Amino acid sequence: MAKKNSTKHRAESPAKSQEAGAAPFSAAGEGGRRGKGRWLWFSAFFLIISGYALLHKVDPGGSNAWAIVSPACLLAGYLLIVPAILFTYRDSR
Secondary structure, three states: OOOOOOOOOOOOOHHHHHHOOOOOOOOOOOOOOHHHHHHHHHHHHHHHHHHHHHHHHOOOOOOOOHHHHHHHHHHHHHHHHHHHHHHHOOOOO
């Protein structure tokens, strides 16, 4: 069995971090650039939904223009998720 330690490592209390000169927590967001992340998420989901909606216009032979546009929208939407994740969870340093 593991030996119990009398000292535990705990996080500093909020009062101590304020005394150390840390910036106060802001509820509006840390980086201040939340709009760009949301814009990327909305455009990615819009492209994915429109790509699936345009698949209904493709003829069975796949010889019309919708057969090119709908997979392009789907691919662009799925690839746009990667930058949206990066902008959403980016460090504010």
